Amino acid sequence: MKTYLGIDVGSISTNLVLIDEKNQILSSLYLRTEGDPIEVIQKGLKELKNYISKYNPAIEVSGVGTTGSARQLAGVITGADLVKNEITAHAKGASFFVPEVRTVIEIGGQDSKIIILENGVAVDFAMNLICAAGTGSFLDAQASRLKLPIERFGEIALRSDNPTNIGSRCTVFAESDMIHKQQIGYSTEDIVAGLCQGLARNFLNNVAKGKNIKPPIVFQGGVSENLGMRRAFKEALGEKIIVPPYNTVIGAFGVALLVKENHPQKTKFLGFEISDKNIKCTSFQCKSCPNNCEVIEARIDGEVVARWNDRCGKYSNLKYD
Amino acid sequence: MTIGIPRALIYWKRPQFWESFFEDLGFRVLLSPETNKELVEAGVRVSDPENCFSTKVFFGHLLWLDGKVDWVFVPRLKTNAEKLEYCPKFFALPDLSKILVRTPILTETFNEKKEPLEGTLAKLGRKIGREKREVKRAREKAFLKEKDEEREKRENFFRKIEEKTTKITLVSHPYNFYDDYVNLRVKEKLEKLGAQTIFIEETPVNETINQRSKVQDKDYPKFHWEFGKEWMEKIDAILDYNITGAIEISSFQCGCDAVLKEFVEKKFKQNSIPFLYLLIDEQTGEAGLQTRLEAFIDTLR
Amino acid sequence: MKKTIITFARWGNYTIAFKTIFDQLGLEVIPPEPTNPTTIAEGAKISPEMYCFPLKTTLGNVLPGLRKGANTVFMVQNIGGSCRQRYYGAIQKKVLEENGHQVNFLDFRATPRDIYRTIKKISGASSWQIIRAARFFFKKLRLIEKIEKKAQFYRPREIKKGTTDQVLTESLTELEKLNKEKDFPRLRKEILKSFSEIETEKDKKIPRVALVGEIYTVCDPSINFDLESKLGKEGIEVHREMDITYHLKKLVFPWKDWTIQRKINPYLRSTVGGHGRDAIYEMLHYVKEDFDGIIHLLPFGCMPEVTVRPILEKIHLESGIPFLSLSLDEQVAEAGINTRLEAFIDVVRNHYNSKQ
Numbered sequence: 001m002k003t004y005l006g007i008d009v010g011s012i013s014t015n016l017v018l019i020d021e022k023n024q025i026l027s028s029l030y031l032r033t034e035g036d037p038i039e040v041i042q043k044g045l046k047e048l049k050n051y052i053s054k055y056n057p058a059i060e061v062s063g064v065g066t067t068g069s070a071r072q073l074a075g076v077i078t079g080a081d082l083v084k085n086e087i088t089a090h091a092k093g094a095s096f097f098v099p100e101v102r103t104v105i106e107i108g109g110q111d112s113k114i115i116i117l118e119n120g121v122a123v124d125f126a127m128n129l130i131c132a133a134g135t136g137s138f139l140d141a142q143a144s145r146l147k148l149p150i151e152r153f154g155e156i157a158l159r160s161d162n163p164t165n166i167g168s169r170c171t172v173f174a175e176s177d178m179i180h181k182q183q184i185g186y187s188t189e190d191i192v193a194g195l196c197q198g199l200a201r202n203f204l205n206n207v208a209k210g211k212n213i214k215p216p217i218v219f220q221g222g223v224s225e226n227l228g229m230r231r232a233f234k235e236a237l238g239e240k241i242i243v244p245p246y247n248t249v250i251g252a253f254g255v256a257l258l259v260k261e262n263h264p265q266k267t268k269f270l271g272f273e274i275s276d277k278n279i280k281c282t283s284f285q286c287k288s289c290p291n292n293c294e295v296i297e298a299r300i301d302g303e304v305v306a307r308w309n310d311r312c313g314k315y316s317n318l319k320y321d
Numbered sequence: 322m323t324i325g326i327p328r329a330l331i332y333w334k335r336p337q338f339w340e341s342f343f344e345d346l347g348f349r350v351l352l353s354p355e356t357n358k359e360l361v362e363a364g365v366r367v368s369d370p371e372n373c374f375s376t377k378v379f380f381g382h383l384l385w386l387d388g389k390v391d392w393v394f395v396p397r398l399k400t401n402a403e404k405l406e407y408c409p410k411f412f413a414l415p416d417l418s419k420i421l422v423r424t425p426i427l428t429e430t431f432n433e434k435k436e437p438l439e440g441t442l443a444k445l446g447r448k449i450g451r452e453k454r455e456v457k458r459a460r461e462k463a464f465l466k467e468k469d470e471e472r473e474k475r476e477n478f479f480r481k482i483e484e485k486t487t488k489i490t491l492v493s494h495p496y497n498f499y500d501d502y503v504n505l506r507v508k509e510k511l512e513k514l515g516a517q518t519i520f521i522e523e524t525p526v527n528e529t530i531n532q533r534s535k536v537q538d539k540d541y542p543k544f545h546w547e548f549g550k551e552w553m554e555k556i557d558a559i560l561d562y563n564i565t566g567a568i569e570i571s572s573f574q575c576g577c578d579a580v581l582k583e584f585v586e587k588k589f590k591q592n593s594i595p596f597l598y599l600l601i602d603e604q605t606g607e608a609g610l611q612t613r614l615e616a617f618i619d620t621l622r
Numbered sequence: 623m624k625k626t627i628i629t630f631a632r633w634g635n636y637t638i639a640f641k642t643i644f645d646q647l648g649l650e651v652i653p654p655e656p657t658n659p660t661t662i663a664e665g666a667k668i669s670p671e672m673y674c675f676p677l678k679t680t681l682g683n684v685l686p687g688l689r690k691g692a693n694t695v696f697m698v699q700n701i702g703g704s705c706r707q708r709y710y711g712a713i714q715k716k717v718l719e720e721n722g723h724q725v726n727f728l729d730f731r732a733t734p735r736d737i738y739r740t741i742k743k744i745s746g747a748s749s750w751q752i753i754r755a756a757r758f759f760f761k762k763l764r765l766i767e768k769i770e771k772k773a774q775f776y777r778p779r780e781i782k783k784g785t786t787d788q789v790l791t792e793s794l795t796e797l798e799k800l801n802k803e804k805d806f807p808r809l810r811k812e813i814l815k816s817f818s819e820i821e822t823e824k825d826k827k828i829p830r831v832a833l834v835g836e837i838y839t840v841c842d843p844s845i846n847f848d849l850e851s852k853l854g855k856e857g858i859e860v861h862r863e864m865d866i867t868y869h870l871k872k873l874v875f876p877w878k879d880w881t882i883q884r885k886i887n888p889y890l891r892s893t894v895g896g897h898g899r900d901a902i903y904e905m906l907h908y909v910k911e912d913f914d915g916i917i918h919l920l921p922f923g924c925m926p927e928v929t930v931r932p933i934l935e936k937i938h939l940e941s942g943i944p945f946l947s948l949s950l951d952e953q954v955a956e957a958g959i960n961t962r963l964e965a966f967i968d969v970v971r972n973h974y975n976s977k978q
Contacts, residue, residue, distance in 0.1 A: 087965035121972040180608040206370045210935040292658040313784040409704035409895040416890045542712040576925040579672035
């Protein structure tokens with residue numbers, strides 16, 4: 001049976017999605033990246049292999065696509081047929097479930113984005129520029145300060161009738177503001193709901209600024225699990241918010257769809273064996289020109305398989321086998 | 322007919338004047354309310370994220386007036402009577418306002434480098450169907466009011482400077498100083514801590530014998546911004562009085578203040594006057610500000 | 623008096639032409655360190671935090687030269703008037719002094735007369751020498767701009783990826799080495815020949831994207847993360863009107879300015895400092911020419927460009943042309959820019975395909 005694998009490697013989570021030719025999701029994995037993308041990809045592939053041998057040994061992988069901030073690295077070590085930016089991948093995933101979608105709000109660990117679509121293709125987009133405010137890690141940081149598990153954040157927020165206003169541009173300032181609000185007697189619910197509202201407002205004011213937000217609006221990414229955030233966006237936009245199935249792994253699903261559409265003649269996938277190999281990634285500074293590029297080098301079992309991140313192509317254009 | 326004036330940014334360059342001018346010409350004038358949370362949030366929502374806080378506040382006031390008046394008055398301030406430029410962000414305000422509201426924008430370009438104020442006011446009068454003669458009368462009346470106000474400011478200054486308490490000079494733009502929501506009631510906070518606040522703009526320049534700036538070489542560039550020149554001259558002037566400390570308040574992302582701060586700070590430090598720099602925007606917490614003010618006052622004693 | 627040793631800030635490939643002036647007049651120059659993350663970080667470290675990005679990068683360029691013994695810095699002053707660039711000299715001098723560098727700042731306005739006077743003062747050269755140096759400068763400058771434009775055309779059409787950038791780099795290296803004006807015509811011919819020898823698919827129909835925005839960020843590849851080359855390699859033809867010649871033309875022929883104002887009147891009826899109005903003018907032009915995308919580049923918080931950005935966004939919404947605005951500063955990471963560019967390229971291709 002022909003299947004297609006999508007891998008989304010972000011800073012917080014790494015997701016793998018395996019689909020068949022009818023776009024049915026056979027398996028989906030949500031793993032914590034924990035600062036080591038190589039290891040997590042290997043771990044994910046191992047789990048996937050176990051799944052396949054257990055349930056359907058007839059499965060063969062006919063194409064692999066990677067996306068997310070470590071898409072290039074993931075592409076190199078898995079031998080991907082397609083390396084695609086996460087904006088296009090997310091747009092693809094959302095428009096599969098909601099074909100008439102006009103706006104996609106995606107908030108992940110360290111990135112957040114808004115995508116405007118027309119007839120199923122992206123026509124405009126924006127991403128948070130420099131800092132973590134407006135992303136999931138903002139909520140993570142506040143949750144740990146309040147000693148609350150992030151998973152319960154949303155349900156706690158829903159209990160509030162009177163959310164308090166908390167400065168949310170910067171995680172550091174938010175903390176002192178939060179302590180202040182606790183002192184003057186706001187309940188935890190109100191503070192948590194205030195944080196959700198702050199994040200939604202920050203997203204709309206900074207990331208989504210000047211974008212033509214039209215319904216249907218789809219909300220996806222890790223943060224879309226949070227019920228408080230769903231409510232905050234619903235109230236801020238005055239529109240229905242649709243959270244699609246597989247909302248947390250939809251980037252990986254999107255890139256799987258994209259690689260399937262590309263139908264590679266013969267996949268470059270290096271096989272599940274790579275999860276047992278020794279993969280190392282290092283970098284060095286090229287001194288051949290004043291650009292001083294930081295060239296990244298990937299080795300599998302000691303063999304150089306790829307180098308990239310050079311501006312002139314001196315290393316990335318070389319052939320490695 | 323009602324003319325709306327946003328109570329923000331350029332309004333504070335000439336408070337009283339415009340109200341008096343339009344009222345005397347027989348219009349009803351509607352000022353937007355004093356800045357509040359709602360206005361600020363509305364402004365932040367529609368402004369470019371990289372724009373300065375003061376401009377964002379202005380747009381909030383503008384939106385409040387939308388639909389409530391026949392015109393919103395947004396003058397294009399380019400150069401003043403000394404032929405010095407205003408902040409370049411003022412130059413595009415009428416155009417950016419037009420994008421945001423449906424109510425017609427009443428505007429005229431005030432470029433005294435090219436045209437004296439009288440001429441521009443006459444043109445403005447023609448736009449709203451008023452005779453030259455009427456405009457002249459309204460203008461003179463408005464000027465008189467402005468003069469009264471200035472006299473009062475000066476008397477205030479000398480009264481405050483006589484007092485023996487801790488005297489702190491606040492260096493800032495009028496739209497930060499006079500707007501208590503924007504500056505998080507910094508004056509009130511300082512007064513509670515036992516300090517007297519003197520706004521740099523209140524410092525008289527011509528009447529005092531400005532000794533320091535005469536002996537000293539000017540160690541700052543010749544500013545083409547009206548506020549740049551004014552601040553530096555008035556700082557020179559206020560150094561002749563016995564002030565205890567200085568606080569500069571800037572709105573976040575104010576490009577001009579990034580330039581001026583360097584020279585303002587240098588000037589006070591050279592004269593061994595403690596200096597505190599505060600950045601304000603919609604995210605500034607009152608608690609943090611209070612802490613910094615208290616600590617600053619402690620260092621003065 | 624101590625001997626004058628000059629250093630100056632880099633500005634993309636134009637640096638080659640600037641250096642020629644000093645070389646021709648026999649002035650001692652320590653060429654600025656190329657802009658890279660290290661120099662940017664060093665400049666940013668000592669600059670006022672709220673100041674705009676080019677102040678920090680140019681400061682980073684001159685610091686190594688000052689350590690190597692330079693004692694004079696050349697810093698041009700924008701005569702566009704209202705923007706902060708006007709005070710670069712004053713601020714940088716102050717910052718350098720605070721950090722223990724005693725420097726002579728040659729802070730001059732970008733008018734032919736002021737430049738002439740400054741150079742005359744520092745070099746003591748005769749008028750004839752200065753005119754000859756200026757002539758050579760202009761020859762190099764024009765050639766640099768010409769081959770940059772050629773590269774924009776060839777990159778998306780080249781058959782072997784990377785050839786154009788290789789030819790461009792080699793040409794610029796040769797041009798930098800050249801210090802005799804009489805050898806210039808020969809080198810020019812060689813350079814143009816090597817460009818015409820690049821194998822390309824001439825008739826290929828491809829999407830076109832225009833770069834608009836602040837002149838320094840738009841013209842310097844080491845500041846804008848090699849944007850033109852990245853777009854080109856992805857099969858997109860890049861257009862850019864903003865360069866030194868454009869700026870000089872506006873100085874010499876004031877009616878160019880009147881045309882710009884007339885064209886943008888429905889959107890903005892005033893100058894806003896810098897090249898704020900030009901971005902609107904160019905964007906309107908490219909919309910009319912049916913381009914497939916506009917990229918707006920600016921230093922983070924740039925006063926003129928931030929002021930006009932809502933207007934550019936309005937044109938984008940009205941016309942439906944894909945639009946990407948990138949604010950650059952020392953905190954922006956290349957990976958983030960790449961993701962946006964890749965996504966934008968997809969948007970541009972969607973737009974281009976929908977027209978076919």
